[in-house]
Amino acid sequence: MDKKTLSRDGTRLAYERTGQGPAVLLVSGAMSTGATMRPLAAALSDRFDVLVYDRRSRGESGDKAPYAVEREVEDLAALIQVMGGEASLYGISSGGALVLHAAASGLPLRRVAVYEVPYAVDVSATKERTEYTEKLTEALAQGRRGDAVELFLRLTGLAEEMIRGARQSPMWPGMEALAPSLAHDDAVMGGGQVPRDVLASITVPVLSVAGDASPPWLLEAARAVAAAAPEGTYRTLEGQTHMVDPQVLAPVLAEFLTP
Template sequence: MYRVKSGDGTPIAYRRSGEGPPVILVGGAFSTAESEAPLARLLAPRFATITYDRRGRGASGDRAPYAVEREVEDLAALLAVAGGDAALYGVASGGALVVEAVAAGLPVSQFAVYEPPYAADAAALAARAELRPRLTELLARGARDAAVELFLSALEVHPETVAAMRRAPLWAELTGLAHTLAYDLQLVGEGRVPARRLAAVRTRAMVVDGGASPSPVRAAARAAAQALPRGRHRTLTGQTNEVAPHVLAPVLEEFFAA
């Protein structure tokens, strides 16, 4: 892996692959550069892809206190590595980070996001408001296992699936990243679709959701796309929040190559 220093001196670890116009992939909760590697490999024949460990994850550093602006600076450093500008793709909270970066004026040629974790209805907003203090309290007292369980339940992961995950080696990786869930919550805030902020973004954009995802998630994706002046919306039939790279890659390739 390579490393670049962000604006506050924090080292950000990244990987590069492929040739062509640059695309930076921004992961969501529990993700690292390795998480986005399958998608990067599929895009590499057409694009120079950069995957990275967001701050506090993997081989990247961290510095307290956390601020969304620091993560935007991380992306600015990676854009410099990419040659000055690039396309961005972000999934879940990574999509929210992409929106923040573009709204902050970073040199982004175009961007796509998959199911950014916004809420478009009162029930979803209420659930988000209930989650944040509970998760913050668990993380404050070091209850990483409970924090991960709570977050997964908020994503509507079945309790039996969570129990199976606890018995698998993957669980240690999830709990090791638990502290970054607080970063994601701060990044998204109350969770409402930031329609006014999106309306000020003039960059070409695409918002994607899965056809098998919960209706509130899809409603939020549509609302975000509609708020973007140059936004388009795509639904991938049969996909959920765990979108299959081989299904997503052709859609991103078509959009970024246009």
């Protein structure tokens, strides 16, 4: 990230911009930095002024305690000012949950798009999320970053054999470095249920997208987001999963985000 700005609480935010046109800010999900959004930024840069950034406590950005979702909304407000005072937002997975909170807060936004925010759609999933929060909080408090990452991977449905393999991979130290941010994403998810009261207060158009090859509960959650937003639209992408191809997603976003 080649540029820096400060959030309201003084936290340093690292970001980079590419392209020209209407302003679009991309928000990454859990266990990721802004670098994961670069391929999508490149795919949109021929039509938009695109900003990607490291969320607080990740990559080259700083952090300050105590954490609150409102601080991350303030981060987005600071970055929108960098882009001229108004922008559209796109967020993937739990980054989408942050985008929806930001839209409900009254930030100067034109449009909002999210991809597969992993909200729970049944009671058993809600219980699983509660247990995850308790175990994650304990692991991070005790400095067991590796165990925290394991908990997250298990929550996503990754097989135990693959988790054991991940621990032996060269990527593991980087994953452990991001472990504290898992608590931030967990807070943004707010217990995991679809926040219908939050969504009902959003006054800008909302596009909720899912891949038709993803698990059915993710598609159901995406439909629920669109249904709860006053100006919500639901779209599916053929053959896509939670690891969506930027080249497939970009045209859909461009169509929706173009003024």
